[in-house]
Amino acid sequence: MDIINIAMNLIDEDTDQPRYQFDEESLQELMNSINELGLLSPIKVRTMPNGRYTIIYGNRRYKASRMLNRPTIPCIVSTVTDEMEIYLEQIAENLTREGFSPIEEAEAFHKLLNDPKFSSSTKYLSSKLGKPEAYIKHKCDLLKFGNSIKKLVVSGTEIRKDRLTEDQLMPLKDLPIEHRDPLALIVARDELAVSDVKKIARLFKDNGITAGTKDKLLYKSGRDLVETWSVYEQNKAERAKLKEPKEPKEPKETKESKESKESKESKVDVATTEMDDNSAKAINSQAKAQSESMAVADLTRESAKSYPSQTTIEGKLQQLLTSLPSPNPLPPEIMYSSEELIISNPEGFMNDVDKLINSLERHLVDWRKLRELAMAKTKV
Numbered sequence: 001m002d003i004i005n006i007a008m009n010l011i012d013e014d015t016d017q018p019r020y021q022f023d024e025e026s027l028q029e030l031m032n033s034i035n036e037l038g039l040l041s042p043i044k045v046r047t048m049p050n051g052r053y054t055i056i057y058g059n060r061r062y063k064a065s066r067m068l069n070r071p072t073i074p075c076i077v078s079t080v081t082d083e084m085e086i087y088l089e090q091i092a093e094n095l096t097r098e099g100f101s102p103i104e105e106a107e108a109f110h111k112l113l114n115d116p117k118f119s120s121s122t123k124y125l126s127s128k129l130g131k132p133e134a135y136i137k138h139k140c141d142l143l144k145f146g147n148s149i150k151k152l153v154v155s156g157t158e159i160r161k162d163r164l165t166e167d168q169l170m171p172l173k174d175l176p177i178e179h180r181d182p183l184a185l186i187v188a189r190d191e192l193a194v195s196d197v198k199k200i201a202r203l204f205k206d207n208g209i210t211a212g213t214k215d216k217l218l219y220k221s222g223r224d225l226v227e228t229w230s231v232y233e234q235n236k237a238e239r240a241k242l243k244e245p246k247e248p249k250e251p252k253e254t255k256e257s258k259e260s261k262e263s264k265e266s267k268v269d270v271a272t273t274e275m276d277d278n279s280a281k282a283i284n285s286q287a288k289a290q291s292e293s294m295a296v297a298d299l300t301r302e303s304a305k306s307y308p309s310q311t312t313i314e315g316k317l318q319q320l321l322t323s324l325p326s327p328n329p330l331p332p333e334i335m336y337s338s339e340e341l342i343i344s345n346p347e348g349f350m351n352d353v354d355k356l357i358n359s360l361e362r363h364l365v366d367w368r369k370l371r372e373l374a375m376a377k378t379k380v
Contacts, residue, residue: 003042005072011045011053011062018087018108019094021101022060031064039065042074044093046086053077056086057093084118087111088128095129102166103150106139113140141173142166149184159191167194171201179204182218190222203229208236313370320363 043058055062056078065073080086091108094100112120126133142153152164159165168187171194172180183204187197203225204214209232217225343349 003074003076006045006053006075006077007072008062008066008070010051011055011073011075012048013059013062014054014056014090016087017055017057017059017090018111019059019090019097019100019104021099021104022063023099026099027060027064027067030060031067034061034064035068039074042076044076044078044089046078046080057090060097060099084112084120087118092129099155101153101155102139102142103153106142109136109139110143138166138170142169144173144177144180145169145184146177146181149181152184152188159193161191162188164188165194168192168197171198175201175204179214179218186218186222186225192222192226196222196226199229200225203232206232317367 039061041058041061043061044056045053046056048054053075062073078086080089087108091105091112095105109125112118112125113122122133122136125131125136142150149164149169152162153169154160154163154165157165157167159168164184164187169184172183172187175183183200186192187200192200200222203209203217217228220228
């Protein structure tokens with residue numbers, strides 16, 4: 001493999017090459033390296049009919065050398081003329097280089113699969129580039145997103161503000177475009193973890209939520225969307241639990257069967273007991289008295305434990321806390337859409353809601369005042 005120095009003014013960049021994004025900062029670093037150490041790897045070019053050369057790979061090295069005003073650059077000259085072979089070589093070379101973005105890679109695969117000049121297949125590309133077919137299809141899925149989203153996609157898995165990784169985008173790829181791209185912007189802005197993006201995607205794929213409700217959910221932040229998913233899943237699980245068939249109850253004893261059973265037990269007792277009537281009555285009377293005494297004592301203890309004295313403010317507080325149910329958020333489809341709110345008696349419903357709000361507000365006034373008094377007392 002011969003390496004020759006070719007004049008910079010005889011070399012042209014390939015405008016059809018897969019890589020077109022060049023980070024200015026990394027290009028400056030490469031220029032400094034070439035200035036200090038020289039060009040460690042030659043670029044590869046092919047000859048053109050007009051006597052000039054076109055770059056196959058090494059555009060960054062060519063750009064950095066031109067910025068340093070170097071007159072020549074070391075080159076490997078290729079005699080290959082097949083466009084497919086040249087393009088595959090360009091992709092293979094860039095796959096090993098830092099900075100080849102996932103979108104550039106996806107566009108290169110898409111071009112090979114759909115451009116009439118190539119008309120390749122996923123299977124062929126997989127064999128030539130050493131990449132699984134699923135890998136190629138996965139990259140092409142990135143092209144479903146709009147240009148504003150593509151510009152945010154970066155290599156790697158590090159989550160950064162206003163940037164998107166492939167892993168963050170993939171859960172959203174099958175959503176309608178009116179939800180897909182806005183959600184991608186939310187994910188980038190709020191730096192959401194991949195696990196959270198998957199939850200949000202499941203929320204927007206749920207057919208139980210109307211399109212109108214989903215549109216309104218797009219005004220939420222990423223964290224709020226994850227919380228909405230959590231509440232929705234919880235409510236859905238509770239509704240499913242209520243629909244589960246209950247176990248059949250055992251048939252109750254009829255009066256006749258109960259009397260028959262008691263008669264049989266009585267006969268057995270009479271046949272088997274040998275104690276005289278007087279001693280049996282005495283024993284039963286004593287056992288009954290002890291049982292009643294113990295029951296009264298237990299009841300007294302439980303009552304004292306469960307119901308604190310209502311004469312103390314602590315007792316009133318405990319009674320109120322015990323009577324109030326735990327918060328149970330309503331489903332998002334009801335909270336964000338009046339269409340989903342089905343009420344059989346609107347007037348009665350509004351009256352009940354007003355009563356509830358008035359009652360809660362009166363409680364709040366009293367207990368806020370008591371809290372202020374208690375705080376003032378602790379400071380004394």
